Amino acid sequence: MFKRLERGGPTVRFRFEDEEIEAVEGESVAAALLAAGIDTFRTSPLGPARAPYCMIGMCFDCLVSIDGVENRRACQVAVAPGLSVRRQSGARRVG
Amino acid sequence: MRKVDVIVIGAGPAGMAAATHLAERGRDVVVVDDQRTPGGQIYRGAERNAASPARARILGADAARGAALIAAFRASGARYWPESRVWRVTAEREVSLTRNGRSETLGTPVVIAATGAMERPVPVPGWTLPGVMTAGALQTLLKGDGLVPAEPPVLVGSGPLLLLLANQLIAAGVAPAAIVETSVRPWAARGELSLVLEPVARRDLWRGLAMLAKLRRARVPHYRNATEIRIEGSRRAEAVSFVAGGRRQRIAASLFALHEGVIPAQQLSRSLGIAHDFDERHHAFGPRVDGRGESPIPGILFAGDCVRIAGAAAAEHAGRIAAISALRMLTADPALDAAALADEQRQLQAHARIQSLVDAVYPPPAMLAATPDETVICRCENVTAGELRAAVAAGCAGPNQAKSFLRVGMGPCQGRLCGPTVAGLIAEMQHRSVGDVGYFRIRAPLQPVTVGELADMQDA
Ligand SMILES: Cc1cc2nc3c(=O)[nH]c(=O)nc-3n(C[C@H](O)[C@H](O)[C@H](O)COP(=O)(O)OP(=O)(O)OC[C@H]3O[C@@H](n4cnc5c(N)ncnc54)[C@H](O)[C@@H]3O)c2cc1C
Numbered sequence: 266m267f268k269r270l271e272r273g274g275p276t277v278r279f280r281f282e283d284e285e286i287e288a289v290e291g292e293s294v295a296a297a298l299l300a301a302g303i304d305t306f307r308t309s310p311l312g313p314a315r316a317p318y319c320m321i322g323m324c325f326d327c328l329v330s331i332d333g334v335e336n337r338r339a340c341q342v343a344v345a346p347g348l349s350v351r352r353q354s355g356a357r358r359v360g
Numbered sequence: 361m362r363k364v365d366v367i368v369i370g371a372g373p374a375g376m377a378a379a380t381h382l383a384e385r386g387r388d389v390v391v392v393d394d395q396r397t398p399g400g401q402i403y404r405g406a407e408r409n410a411a412s413p414a415r416a417r418i419l420g421a422d423a424a425r426g427a428a429l430i431a432a433f434r435a436s437g438a439r440y441w442p443e444s445r446v447w448r449v450t451a452e453r454e455v456s457l458t459r460n461g462r463s464e465t466l467g468t469p470v471v472i473a474a475t476g477a478m479e480r481p482v483p484v485p486g487w488t489l490p491g492v493m494t495a496g497a498l499q500t501l502l503k504g505d506g507l508v509p510a511e512p513p514v515l516v517g518s519g520p521l522l523l524l525l526a527n528q529l530i531a532a533g534v535a536p537a538a539i540v541e542t543s544v545r546p547w548a549a550r551g552e553l554s555l556v557l558e559p560v561a562r563r564d565l566w567r568g569l570a571m572l573a574k575l576r577r578a579r580v581p582h583y584r585n586a587t588e589i590r591i592e593g594s595r596r597a598e599a600v601s602f603v604a605g606g607r608r609q610r611i612a613a614s615l616f617a618l619h620e621g622v623i624p625a626q627q628l629s630r631s632l633g634i635a636h637d638f639d640e641r642h643h644a645f646g647p648r649v650d651g652r653g654e655s656p657i658p659g660i661l662f663a664g665d666c667v668r669i670a671g672a673a674a675a676e677h678a679g680r681i682a683a684i685s686a687l688r689m690l691t692a693d694p695a696l697d698a699a700a701l702a703d704e705q706r707q708l709q710a711h712a713r714i715q716s717l718v719d720a721v722y723p724p725p726a727m728l729a730a731t732p733d734e735t736v737i738c739r740c741e742n743v744t745a746g747e748l749r750a751a752v753a754a755g756c757a758g759p760n761q762a763k764s765f766l767r768v769g770m771g772p773c774q775g776r777l778c779g780p781t782v783a784g785l786i787a788e789m790q791h792r793s794v795g796d797v798g799y800f801r802i803r804a805p806l807q808p809v810t811v812g813e814l815a816d817m818q819d820a
Pocket residue numbers: 321369370371372373374375392393394395399400401402403444445446447474475476477478479496497499500521524622663664665666671672675806807
């Protein structure tokens with residue numbers, strides 16, 4: 266769905282579900298997943314699939330679980346080596 | 361509790377200008393911003409983007425202007441706290457924020473909120489499907505992460521930012537598959553001809569005309585006054601369909617960018633209980649703030665697009681106006697820098713007049729009334745326009761009652777993405793003004809705070 270403008274630069278590896286994702290240092294988890302062709306972040310038995318909408322922390326549609334902590338906004342978290350990112354399903358409750 | 365002279369929330373043009381002005385005059389300023397680098401929305405990633413030839417070519421003069429502002433800000437001595445999020449501000453000027461995985465509270469005599477704008481939500485059928493983003497989201501990916509769409513997207517909506525994105529995409533080599541404009545009235549500019557003759561306005565106007573010319577040269581199909589927009593697809597977006605030129609059209613693509621202008625981000629000002637007025641022309645709420653950036657709460661100032669949309673150049677003036685007001689409070693000298701203040705106010709006014717021209721050419725979408733019942737309006741709780749209309753017909757009086765009827769606005773985004781629609785739809789059904797209908801009550805925390813972050817709360 267997205268491609269990078271530039272090649273090169275330091276990379277970071279992390280996991281999404283059972284895949285290994287290579288990201289560019291400094292980018293957000295949401296950007297790294299979109300660049301890797303992942304376009305569904307969240308599935309829900311109650312509603313349709315969702316993916317990032319605003320990319321600036323407003324819509325909360327990019328929520329994922331990161332290192333076991335649910336409801337993290339993927340567009341607001343920078344990639345870091347070894348992160349373990351998972352899809353969330355079902356309703357989101359924050360707080 | 362730690363104390364500083366001034367806390368600035370937001371490192372966009374407004375917050376950076378305010379902080380630079382204050383720090384250069386020896387004040388202890390802390391600037392809290394959620395991004396990784398300074399710049400705000402327009403100048404996101406500007407330092408890096410100005411230094412990279414591939415990106416500078418696409419982002420043009422904005423990246424250079426942003427980098428210059430950021431350099432002055434970094435040299436000013438203001439303390440800059442990136443990746444930090446303010447989740448509460450009290451009327452006593454206690455500011456709680458999360459930073460490095462922990463929460464802390466600071467005290468200050470003056471808060472300058474410069475939290476900026478958000479894109480107006482565009483509730484159309486299918487807007488929740490993967491493959492639908494905002495125009496600003498595509499810009500954010502471009503400026504912040506160096507990502508561009510792999511295939512030509514379709515741009516849908518209205519406003520200068522949509523044209524700007526189209527131009528940036530052309531420069532990046534992925535010209536949009538089409539632009540589907542909803543409401544444009546170029547002739548409305550005629551009523552404001554005197555304004556067009558002002559030098560600041562002329563520069564913006566030329567830029568706008570140059571952008572349109574570039575679109576034509578790139579032969580991007582351009583539809584105008586489109587209505588009945590729907591995004592089609594089952595598991596992801598596959599096409600946009602709309603009515604233009606008297607017939608229904610359909611364009612297939614893998615990515616769609618929606619945009620209907622930007623509106624002030626109200627979360628912080630609402631949480632403080634400050635009154636908000638509805639600007640009919642711009643069709644948005646903004647906090648009641650005077651010409652010096654002062655709100656009704658002593659020591660709580662606002663600057664930039666979080667008050668009233670007027671763009672980045674105006675935001676710099678508004679930032680310096682708030683900084684002068686802050687200095688007046690800190691020095692207890694109400695006449696300090698009167699000439700400089702008047703000059704900044706005059707320049708801010710000039711930009712506000714340009715914005716009113718933009719609002720005339722790009723009127724707010726008349727599509728709310730036409731929102732089909734099946735349209736999801738609350739993305740978090742999957743509440744539809746029809747459900748809200750039924751609740752209003754059954755006696756639901758306003759936005760806050762709608763919350764308890766339908767859970768609309770109760771999800772994790774705290775009503776950011778449905779508030780404007782809910783207020784607008786209720787106003788339409790009750791034949792009242794949106795200002796009269798009002799908005800959700802907003803309470804802290806404004807950003808999610810985990811139990812772990814709170815446990816670490818250090819207020820030493
Ligand atoms: C997505 C988007 C893209 C835009 N792109 C352009 C563009 O390319 N060109 C253009 O002319 N205009 C653009 N605009 C319009 C923009 O509003 C103005 O140009 C300009 O950025 C406004 O400056 P500001 O200083 O008022 O606010 P902003 O630049 O928005 O800066 C506000 C800053 O505060 C931060 N913030 C907000 N709340 C908190 C909090 N609670 N805690 C910590 N930090 C917080 C934000 O993340 C942001 O960094 C865009 C607007 C949006 C929403």
